[in-house]
Amino acid sequence: MEKYSNIFKDSYSGYFNYLLKEITSFHWENYFYGLIIVSLVVWGLELAFPWRKNQKIFRKDFWLDTFYMFFNFFLLNLIVLIFLSNTAEALLNDILGLAGIELSNFQLLELNALPFGLGLLIFFLISDFVQWNTHRLLHRVPFLWNFHKLHHSVKEMGFAAHLRYHWMEPIVYKSILYIPLAIIGGFEIEAVAIVHFFALTVGHLNHANLGWDYGVLKYIFNNPKMHIWHHAKVLPKHTKYGVNYGLTLSVWDYLFKTNHIPHDGRDIELGFEGDDAFPKGFVQQGVYPVKTKK
Numbered sequence: 001m002e003k004y005s006n007i008f009k010d011s012y013s014g015y016f017n018y019l020l021k022e023i024t025s026f027h028w029e030n031y032f033y034g035l036i037i038v039s040l041v042v043w044g045l046e047l048a049f050p051w052r053k054n055q056k057i058f059r060k061d062f063w064l065d066t067f068y069m070f071f072n073f074f075l076l077n078l079i080v081l082i083f084l085s086n087t088a089e090a091l092l093n094d095i096l097g098l099a100g101i102e103l104s105n106f107q108l109l110e111l112n113a114l115p116f117g118l119g120l121l122i123f124f125l126i127s128d129f130v131q132w133n134t135h136r137l138l139h140r141v142p143f144l145w146n147f148h149k150l151h152h153s154v155k156e157m158g159f160a161a162h163l164r165y166h167w168m169e170p171i172v173y174k175s176i177l178y179i180p181l182a183i184i185g186g187f188e189i190e191a192v193a194i195v196h197f198f199a200l201t202v203g204h205l206n207h208a209n210l211g212w213d214y215g216v217l218k219y220i221f222n223n224p225k226m227h228i229w230h231h232a233k234v235l236p237k238h239t240k241y242g243v244n245y246g247l248t249l250s251v252w253d254y255l256f257k258t259n260h261i262p263h264d265g266r267d268i269e270l271g272f273e274g275d276d277a278f279p280k281g282f283v284q285q286g287v288y289p290v291k292t293k294k
Contacts, residue, residue: 029193035073038197042159042204051211051224051266055156059209064282065160071282072163072170111184116191124195124248126180132245132252134176139242144172146289152272153285154207157228162200162207166289202248211266219254222246226253229260233271236260 022032047057111119138148147166154161205212206227213225222244230244243260246253253259279285 029190029197031193031196032074034197035069035200038201038204039069039159042201042208045205046159046209049211050209052156052209055158055209059156059158061154061156061164062158062160065154065158065164067282068165069160069163072165072167109184111191112188120191120194122184123181123191124198126184127177127195128199128247128249129252130177130180131173131247132249134173135245135247136241136258137176138169138172139245147172149272149275149278150285150288152231152270153275153278154231155270155275157207157209157224157231157270159204159208162203166286168289199248211264218250220249220251222248222250225265226250226259226261228265228268228270229262231270232265233269233273233275236262 022030026033109122111123113119114122138144147168150166151161151164151169154164202222206222206224208224210224213223214221218226226244226246230242232243235242239258239260243258244250244253245258250259279288
């Protein structure tokens with residue numbers, strides 16, 4: 001128990017000091033100011049090249065989504081996520097240890113031993129593919145879908161909608177991603193920052209009020225014209241769970257036949273069946289999965 005007590009203390013004190021340093025100092029992998037810069041740039045693109053020209057600058061739920069951005073990116077880590085993540089990692093290693101299993105024995109390669117560009121590409125591809133599959137689970141498993149509904153409650157798309165999600169989602173993503181990343185070995189923080197900011201930028205663009213598909217690159221990278229169909233309220237007849245699950249890359253959807261872009265989706269209705277009854281406020285949205293019966 002002392003081990004887990006120390007994890008509790010170290011997680012909170014360590015992340016608090018990290019967050020304080022992020023706010024009070026500027027460096028190239030700074031997540032706090034990085035989020036602000038990426039958000040302002042993509043918002044500026046929305047204002048300069050709006051796809052839905054009648055959509056207001058401060059669209060529906062703009063400020064709620066902005067709050068979600070900072071809450072999910074920073075405050076959530078301070079409140080619970082870092083502690084849960086560190087505890088889950090230690091618990092998993094302890095359980096595997098009781099069975100005589102060490103993840104290091106199953107390590108397939110050491111990314112840091114590879115040329116930087118190759119290691120970075122492998123790290124990115126594995127991370128994105130695992131997250132693509134996790135996203136599919138959020139739609140297919142009713143228990144997880146109840147949490148994911150929050151993200152799909154967006155009724156007007158804009159960059160900040162990217163980080164409107166329930167606090168349970170990163171726990172699911174990080175838990176599923178832990179073992180694959182452990183098997184391919186660790187990676188330096190600078191490389192993780194590159195992948196993270198790239199994914200953040202693409203995610204913001206996917207949700208922005210922009211009518212872009214990147215031409216031939218649409219078959220590789222997710223884009224606003226593709227992702228808006230993921231948020232469509234009316235699903236196509238051939239699927240009951242959803243389409244276009246890609247986060248950063250669209251290639252997985254094209255490879256596994258979950259792509260769906262029937263026509264220009266600029267003005268389609270967004271949401272999900274029964275979203276009229278979904279809570280509108282932050283607190284009510286957070287407790288919705290607990291209160292709902294189904």
